[in-house]
Amino acid sequence: MFFAKLLARVVSKGTISVIDPAGKSRTVGSGMPKVTLRVHDWRTDLHLAVHPTMAAGEAYMNGRLTIEDGTLYDFVEIASRNLDDLASHPVQRVIDGVSAFLRRVQQHNPLHRAQRNVTHHYDLSDRLYESFLDPQRQYSCAYFTHPEMGLDAAQEAKIRHIAAKLLLKPGQRVLDIGCGWGGLALALARMADVEVLGVTLSVGQHKYASERARAAGLEDRVRFELRDYRLLDEEFDRVVSVGMFEHVGVGHYGEFFGKVRTLLKPDGVALLHSIGRHDGPGVTNPWIRRYIFPGGYSPALSEVLPVIETERLWATDIEILRLHYAETLRHWRERFEKHRAEMAALYDERFCRMWELYLIGSELSFRLMGHMVFQIQLAKDIEAVPLTRDYIGAFEKASTPALRSVPDPKAKAKAN
Incomplete structure (x- = not known):
């Protein structure tokens, strides 16, 4: 449950329950809104833990991360309210730093x-x-x-x-x-x-x-x-x-x-x-x-x-x-x-x-x-x-x- 462990460190506003590929569930955070997610394979679980700002969107649209209870709006709202805490996570800080370094390349539009x-x-x-x-x-x-x-x-x-x-x-x-x-x-x-x-x-x-x-x-x-x-x-x-x-x-x-x-x-x-x-x-x-x-x-x-x-x-x-x-x-x-x-x-x-x-x-x-x-x-x-x-x-x-x-x-x- 790599993804659930990450969420436990960064989610305090709103409640997320995560069901891992083995069927085990863990709930993190507190308060509303509430949402239950199911991660369908371990590779996705690891990707979500390492690079959530990319992996969450990819996993959802590819059907490897599904919402069992609540709505997509609930999930994105919780993610939005806890974004500052995620940004302070060591791995995310490295990813954001690399992205900031490369942003002129990413935005190069001849x-x-x-x-x-x-x-x-x-x-x-x-x-x-x-x-x-x-x-x-x-x-x-x-x-x-x-x-x-x-x-x-x-x-x-x-x-x-x-x-x-x-x-x-x-x-x-x-x-x-x-x-x-x-x-x-x-x-x-x-x-x-x-x-x-x-x-x-x-x-x-x-x-x-x-x-x-x-x-x-x-x-x-x-x-x-x-x-x-x-x-x-x-x-x-x-x-x-x-x-x-x-x-x-x-x-x-x-x-x-x-x-x-x-x-x-x-x-x-x-x-x-x-x-x-x-x-x-x-x-x-x-x-x-x-x-x-x-x-x-x-x-x-x-x-x-x-x-x-x-x-x-x-x-x-x-x-x-x-x-x-x-x-x-x-x-x-x-x-x-x-x-x-x-x-x-x-x-x-x-x-x-x-x-x-x-x-x-x-x-x-x-x-x-x-x-x-x-x-x-x-x-x-x-x-x-x-x-x-x-x-x-x-x-x-x-x-x-x-x-x-x-x-x-x-x-x-x-x-x-």
């Missing part, structure tokens, strides 16, 4: 590697993302203006919030770096009569976004290119990037902000929306790095702001969104569960277990492990934006974008 990393996650089936995302396919933190707000409305509120900070004016040219499935670009064009160029490295996203622009009759004002932002050489009035910076990597931050500065006109404004961490520089969970977001990393502001300063950009506004992403992920998790049988038929049970663990672990990283979302408004000119934040709320109250009136080409095809 053009060819960035393309491969994007394909790994974002070129999965459209049916998968349709199963849990909103109609605009916003695969990033929503903005809940009141507790009872639904996901679709919260994603529309997020778009309005971003549009407000961009200070859009008719006829401006906007660049959307990492445009996803095009929902933000199309919404901005409709809301403010601007021209938008969206760039992505995902073949699937590029195809879908282009189809949606044509279906909406906006192809004259919104276009999408399958291109790395680093290869652009135009100037834009506005630059926005939502949910892409997590894929840049610490070693490329200078390259990113330097390019933003080059792409912005002298009086231009940029808005960066990214996951971050409140407790200083760290490393990406190894299971997430291998199976979900290779090359990904959520930075601390202390890693971002010095680079912004070096590139001589003004951080004209910084906002921290704390539990908004936790609520977003809760909605995604609940929606995915409603379509689980369909997703198992599309992929398999292993994939569903992996995706469930990803959504639950991500949600709890915002509730319990210090993750948050930051929005940084940037400018070259000190006077590029108003001196108070009143304009943000005023724009949000005045704007009533009909976001859902942008046709979904998939829905049109189904209707025919």
